Amino acid sequence: MPRLRLLKPAALATLMLLCGPLLAQEAAIRKALAERLPSLPKIDEVSKTPIPGLYEVRYGGAEIMYSDEKGEYIFVSGSLIETKTRTDLTEARIDRLTAVEFDKLPVKDSMVIRQGNGSRKMAVFVDPNCGYCKRFERDLAALKDVTIYTFLLPILGPDSTAKVRDIWCAKEPSQTWRAWMLDGKTPARVAESACDSAAITRNIEFARKHRVNGTPAVFFVDGTRKPGAIPADQLEQLLARK
The missing domain is CATH 3.10.450.70 (Disulphide bond isomerase, DsbC/G, N-terminal)
Structure with missing residues (x-):
């Protein structure tokens, strides 16, 4: 000693x-x-x-x-x-x-969207009725070789809560999410009794604990986070950081 x-x-x-x-x-x-x-x-x-x-x-x-x-x-x-x-x-x-260690994000409560080889990683907290989130989703969809952990966070009202439940409990949540955000295709309704939405409750609790007060909120592997719809060129720079 x-x-x-x-x-x-x-x-x-x-x-x-x-x-x-x-x-x-x-x-x-x-x-x-x-x-x-x-x-x-x-x-x-x-x-x-x-x-x-x-x-x-x-x-x-x-x-x-x-x-x-x-x-x-x-x-x-x-x-x-x-x-x-x-x-x-x-x-x-x-x-x-406000930094959060990326490895400690509860990714089991997220939709995992893999594009290309998925080598780069990021996480985003989003509300389905957030206009900035819809614009940002188009930039995310254009990224190459990235894994996106998408956490559904209903903060804009009862309709957001309903849409989040319908998306999370859909047969193909990620596809349903993109269809709504990019094409405006309303997700099919899912009865509350047929949906385990405990993950959404945990997302809300995580957001409250870590001061995620708006959407989109973006987390990167180096522990930093950024609020709002990040421009595509800046997003590429942030993804390149380790």
């Missing part, structure tokens, strides 16, 4: 000097925001940004806002952009916070 190495008193003192101000700053921001914004959910984390005096405040799991060092001013629903590289630091941070 490796021996534990204790910090020497001088090193420990240096560490405390470095961490002390940051911890005090974090505590001051937490206190100020709690007092001034009593409806704000519990703050999960306060951390420095590349901008002196500006702090990232994370709450609700993956919600982010920014505060000055005294908690007197905040801005929300905005992005912090690094102008040199035009990198959206806020988006990158949220991507890390």
